[in-house]
Amino acid sequence: MAIDNAFAKQSIQEHFGSDLLGHEEPFGLLTIEINPEKLIDIVGWLYNHPELKMTYLTDLCAVHYPEQSGREIAVVYHLHSLPNNLRVRLKAFLPVAGGHIASLTGIFSGANWMERETFDFYGVQFDGHPQLKRILNMDEMDYHPLLKQYALEDETREDKDDRFFGR
Amino acid sequence: MNNLKVNQNGQLSALDTIDGEIATLNLGPTHPATHGVFQNILKIDGERIISGEPTIGYIHRAFEKLAERRPYNQITPITDRLNYCSSPINNMGWHMTVEKLIGAELPKKVEYMRVIIMELARIADHLVCNSVIGVDTGALTGFTYVFQEREKIYELYEEVCGARLTTNVGRIGGFERDFSPEFDRKLRKFIKEFPAKLQEFDNLLTRNRIFMDRVIGAGPISAERALNYSFAGPNLRAAGVDYDVRVMNPYSSYQDFEFDIPIGKDGDTYDRFLVRQEEMRQSLRIIQQALDGMPAGKHYADVPDFYLPPKQEVYSSMEALIYHFKIVMGETAIPAGEVYHSVEGANGELGYYLISDGGRTPYRLHFRRPCFIYYQAYPEMIQGAMLSDAILTMSSMNVIAGELDA
Numbered sequence: 001m002a003i004d005n006a007f008a009k010q011s012i013q014e015h016f017g018s019d020l021l022g023h024e025e026p027f028g029l030l031t032i033e034i035n036p037e038k039l040i041d042i043v044g045w046l047y048n049h050p051e052l053k054m055t056y057l058t059d060l061c062a063v064h065y066p067e068q069s070g071r072e073i074a075v076v077y078h079l080h081s082l083p084n085n086l087r088v089r090l091k092a093f094l095p096v097a098g099g100h101i102a103s104l105t106g107i108f109s110g111a112n113w114m115e116r117e118t119f120d121f122y123g124v125q126f127d128g129h130p131q132l133k134r135i136l137n138m139d140e141m142d143y144h145p146l147l148k149q150y151a152l153e154d155e156t157r158e159d160k161d162d163r164f165f166g167r
Numbered sequence: 168m169n170n171l172k173v174n175q176n177g178q179l180s181a182l183d184t185i186d187g188e189i190a191t192l193n194l195g196p197t198h199p200a201t202h203g204v205f206q207n208i209l210k211i212d213g214e215r216i217i218s219g220e221p222t223i224g225y226i227h228r229a230f231e232k233l234a235e236r237r238p239y240n241q242i243t244p245i246t247d248r249l250n251y252c253s254s255p256i257n258n259m260g261w262h263m264t265v266e267k268l269i270g271a272e273l274p275k276k277v278e279y280m281r282v283i284i285m286e287l288a289r290i291a292d293h294l295v296c297n298s299v300i301g302v303d304t305g306a307l308t309g310f311t312y313v314f315q316e317r318e319k320i321y322e323l324y325e326e327v328c329g330a331r332l333t334t335n336v337g338r339i340g341g342f343e344r345d346f347s348p349e350f351d352r353k354l355r356k357f358i359k360e361f362p363a364k365l366q367e368f369d370n371l372l373t374r375n376r377i378f379m380d381r382v383i384g385a386g387p388i389s390a391e392r393a394l395n396y397s398f399a400g401p402n403l404r405a406a407g408v409d410y411d412v413r414v415m416n417p418y419s420s421y422q423d424f425e426f427d428i429p430i431g432k433d434g435d436t437y438d439r440f441l442v443r444q445e446e447m448r449q450s451l452r453i454i455q456q457a458l459d460g461m462p463a464g465k466h467y468a469d470v471p472d473f474y475l476p477p478k479q480e481v482y483s484s485m486e487a488l489i490y491h492f493k494i495v496m497g498e499t500a501i502p503a504g505e506v507y508h509s510v511e512g513a514n515g516e517l518g519y520y521l522i523s524d525g526g527r528t529p530y531r532l533h534f535r536r537p538c539f540i541y542y543q544a545y546p547e548m549i550q551g552a553m554l555s556d557a558i559l560t561m562s563s564m565n566v567i568a569g570e571l572d573a
Contacts, residue, residue, distance in 0.1 A: 026504055026505045026506065027267060027268075027504070027505075027506050027507075029507055031505070055394060056394060056397060057397050058397065058509075058516065058518065058535060059507075059518055059520060059533070059535040061520060061533040063522060063530075063531045064531075076520070078507060078518075078520070078535075082394075082408075082410055082415075085415050085416065087507070089507070108395060108396075108397065109392070109395045109396050109543075109544070109547075110395065110396040110397035110398075110540055110541075110543065110544075112543055113539065113540065113542075113543040114540065117539075121231070134224075135223060135224060136223065136224035136227040136572060136573070137224060137227065138224075145229065145232060146231060146232055150232075152232055152233065152235065152236045
């Protein structure tokens with residue numbers, strides 16, 4: 001059986017069932033929404049799976065959706081199975097206040113700084129991270145700048161009027 | 168001085184101290200031996216490093232936040248400033264990401280043109296990295312030789328887009344103009360002359376006993392650790408893993424070209440040096456093939472919403488004027504969607520994770536920056552090594568401050 005999106009989806013579904021909250025395939029990349037509490041189990045299972053071999057963490061970041069109450073932050077993991085050339089994107093939704101998720105540093109050493117970056121920008125707490133502190137911004141900063149409530153431009157500026165362009 | 172091994176280039180298993188005194192050395196943020204703004208707080212015992220802790224973010228410019236307010240065509244200049252030694256690759260990667268999102272069909276010619284520019288950029292990047300390894304071992308000559316060649320590559324960029332360092336080359340949908348006859352002449356001259364220059368550089372360093380003694384065994388990493396740290400690009404290949412995005416997920420017609428992926432064995436500074444040397448030769452091969460097989464056709468795709476119309480049409484046709492206005496004012500409608508696209512940057516897999524909600528700007532744009540990801544292995548790679556090896560390790564990893572800090 002070919003190791004493809006359908007196979008990956010089916011195997012995860014068979015093994016984790018109700019912890020899979022949804023799936024789609026935008027641009028051919030299998031995207032699975034998972035129960036944040038089962039992150040370590042699922043990633044560890046994918047890592048050790050004899051056929052899937054998801055042993056490469058390509059990317060880790062977060063997205064803020066302020067209008068989704070209770071699940072504002074999506075932590076997005078891109079895993080890659082180099083032997084099969086198959087990517088899987090995992091998404092775990094957390095509340096913006098007090099949202100926390102397990103750290104992947106026990107599985108991927110490379111997750112360390114990626115999680116620090118995500119904490120720095122979004123304030124996501126990664127449980128079990130060895131050194132969760134800011135990485136790109138200064139330590140004294142008291143907010144997480146990539147959250148949507150922080151407008152990029154100084155709102156007191158008067159020299160730019162965007163009304164005419166409908167924004 | 169019992170059971171103590173002071174072994175140059177060696178990793179020590181037990182971290183014994185020479186005289187029980189551990190000093191703290193603040194290497195950087197502005198240290199003459201590091202190229203760029205890097206700070207490492209090192210615990211050293213004599214010359215030997217016990218542990219190191221990097222601090223990064225000195226040139227953080229919040230690109231991901233900036234991108235959330237900029238129309239798509241205005242994000243290209245941001246990508247220039249990631250890995251500024253090979254800006255064109257970053258630009259092309261971004262164009263391709265947007266093209267993937269909007270579903271643009273590109274003429275073969277555009278893809279071949281892009282391949283030429285990207286491979287030139289790879290050569291320029293590797294030249295800097297490898298010659299700087301030479302500089303850090305005390306061999307400045309090679310650096311001055313190859314910078315003349317890098318200058319020629321910059322002249323080629325200039326011929327295509329008018330800029331040299333932060334190129335902003337091409338557009339979503341293609342190139343603003345076709346390659347000029349002058350570009351063609353210069354490129355053919357470069358292809359003809361560069362191998363001899365590269366060979367000269369090779370003769371200076373590759374089999375040079377002094378250089379080899381300095382770099383063999385310096386800052387090694389095993390394939391398992393490198394994969395676990397999500398290494399990519401030449402650094403991963405030097406450790407013996409043949410992962411190359413150009414081969415595994417070909418983009419921009421890379422499947423049309425024949426080239427080899429060099430890999431190393433030990434993942435040390437020497438292997439990284441050799442892998443980059445060979446990659447430059449392979450890049451040249453690709454450029455030659457792309458130039459010979461350059462298809463006829465247009466240098467831009469049919470995406471009027473993104474590709475600025477020629478100026479004379481803007482003045483004479485209503486449709487072109489409207490498109491021009493919409494593009495310049497950033498009022499182009501983008502389909503909603505979520506796309507990840509990656510290209511093989513000079514340092515490895517350069518990824519763009521783009522979420523569009525249909526608005527004029529990205530909802531979220533995340534750059535997978537290879538430097539940022541592999542630099543975290545640096546403390547592990549220098550532990551137990553000599554201070555001078557730590558400098559070599561950093562330059563051979565090709566850590567670029569712009570890409571590291573975004």
